[in-house]
Amino acid sequence: MHVKTLSALLAEPRYDFSDLPATSESLCFIIDQGLQPDALGRLYRLGEPVVAQGLFVGTDLAEIPDEPLWLVAPKGGKVAKVAVELCEERFSGIAISTRDPEKALAHARWLLKANDGSGGQSLLSFHKPSLWAALAYTADKAFDQLLGCWEAVYSPAPIHFGQERGRWLTWKATDQSTWDGDRAAFNLPEAAAKVQARLGWMYWIDEEYTAFNEPSDDRLNDMADNLDMLLKNNIYDGDHLLKLGHVVNGPLFETQPGIMAILQSKDESFIKVDRLLESAAVAQH
Numbered sequence: 001m002h003v004k005t006l007s008a009l010l011a012e013p014r015y016d017f018s019d020l021p022a023t024s025e026s027l028c029f030i031i032d033q034g035l036q037p038d039a040l041g042r043l044y045r046l047g048e049p050v051v052a053q054g055l056f057v058g059t060d061l062a063e064i065p066d067e068p069l070w071l072v073a074p075k076g077g078k079v080a081k082v083a084v085e086l087c088e089e090r091f092s093g094i095a096i097s098t099r100d101p102e103k104a105l106a107h108a109r110w111l112l113k114a115n116d117g118s119g120g121q122s123l124l125s126f127h128k129p130s131l132w133a134a135l136a137y138t139a140d141k142a143f144d145q146l147l148g149c150w151e152a153v154y155s156p157a158p159i160h161f162g163q164e165r166g167r168w169l170t171w172k173a174t175d176q177s178t179w180d181g182d183r184a185a186f187n188l189p190e191a192a193a194k195v196q197a198r199l200g201w202m203y204w205i206d207e208e209y210t211a212f213n214e215p216s217d218d219r220l221n222d223m224a225d226n227l228d229m230l231l232k233n234n235i236y237d238g239d240h241l242l243k244l245g246h247v248v249n250g251p252l253f254e255t256q257p258g259i260m261a262i263l264q265s266k267d268e269s270f271i272k273v274d275r276l277l278e279s280a281a282v283a284q285h
Contacts, residue, residue, distance in 0.1 A: 002191070002198035003221055005137045009199060010217055014157050014166025017084045017095075018076075021170075023151045024099045026072050029083040030055060030108065030127035031093035034066040036086050043071070046078045059109055061123065068093070068127050070108065072101045088156050088167055091129045091203050095154040107148035110182040121185060129155040129169075130203045134196035136171050138189035144179040145186060147171070158206040161217050198224050211245035222252050229253045233263040233272070240273045247280045 031039050043050045056067040073080040087093035098104040116122040126132050132155050139146045147153065153171040201224040205212050215223060226248045230241060241248070253259045262275045 002195045005134070005195045006198050006202060006220060006224075008137065009133055009169070009202075010158075010162040012157070012162070012169050014162065014164035015154075015168045015170060016166055017154070017168050019166075020095075020154050020168060021097070021152065023097050025075055026101060027075050027080055027083075028096040028098060028101055028104050028108075029069075029071040029073065029080075029087060029093055030096070031069045031071060031083065031086050032066075032125075032127060033069050035090045035092040037066070039069055039086050042082055042086065043079060046082060048077070048079055050079060055105075055108060055112070055127075059112060061112060068125075070105055090207065091156050094127050094129065094132055094156075096150050097152040097154070098150050100149060103149045107150065107182060111146070111148070111186055114186040114188040116188045117190065122188065124186075124188070128200075129157075130199040131192075131196045132171070133169070133199055134192045135189065138191045138195055140189065142187065142189070144174060144177045147173045147177070148179055148182060158203060160206050160209050160214070161202060161220065197228070201227050208242060208245065211242045213246045213249045215249050219249060223248050226250075226253050229263065235263075235269045235272055237269065240269060243273055244276055247276055250280070 033039055040050070040052065043052065050071070051073070052069055052071040054062075054067045055070045056062050056064055061067070071079070071083055073083055083093075084095070087095060096104055096108075111126055112124055113121045114124050124131070124135075126135060132153060135146055136143065136153075151173050155169050155171070157167055157169045159167070198221075202220055205215065205220065205223060209215075212223065227241065230236070230244065230248070235241065235244075253263065258279055259276065262272055262279065265272065267275070
């Protein structure tokens with residue numbers, strides 16, 4: 001499923017943001033302030049009215065720091081232009097087209113917590129493009145509930161991968177939506193986590209494209225498998241993974257007994273990284 005979903009996302013049509021259809025004169029944005037700590041500063045420096053608030057305000061998540069920013073901006077204006085840039089940089093957010101921003105905000109807050117199948121609930125960072133795509137692809141019959149009163153969601157596309165080079169993907173509500181208001185919590189689709197993990201690797205490899213030796217689309221699944229193997233063997237520090245970028249962009253680790261012996265050893269993770277780099281250097285000579 002996650003392999004097919006990656007291929008499906010890479011085949012999606014791309015758009016320049018200015019070409020995306022909007023159903024109202026205003027757009028809503030959700031921006032990750034953890035990735036964009038100066039988001040409000042950049043918006044306020046424009047000298048134009050900024051209609052923004054924390055996404056967690058009024059919820060039981062209000063004490064969590066670096067909450068996502070909810071912003072409503074006139075389509076085509078300076079505030080929307082900067083919001084688009086903020087979302088594109090580091091894949092930090094999504095945009096929403098809706099006729100009723102207040103209802104749209106209520107739906108966004110409702111969607112923050114989803115039943116995760118364990119008997120409890122998980123916080124959904126659905127403003128991350130990889131998770132939004134995973135939810136949209138796996139929601140199936142719950143797609144109308146996922147979008148709620150939103151007419152469309154726009155999410156940044158990977159820059160270096162895919163058949164087209166526009167910066168945005170679009171997810172439109174169905175013509176005959178069955179959504180009739182938020183009641184019980186959204187049920188996280190069973191496949192969403194695995195799909196998001198695969199799409200998350202793709203977005204990260206895209207962001208760190210040079211560190212991974214500028215791979216082509218057909219390398220992504222093997223690279224994701226290699227990254228999964230590193231995590232499985234306790235190599236998960238971001239700097240360590242980037243050091244191994246050129247090794248990750250190579251044959252599947254599971255087909256290389258020497259690599260697997262290093263990974264499955266009892267060495268500390270930093271020692272494993274050094275041994276993997278040495279092994280790769282020897283293989284190149």
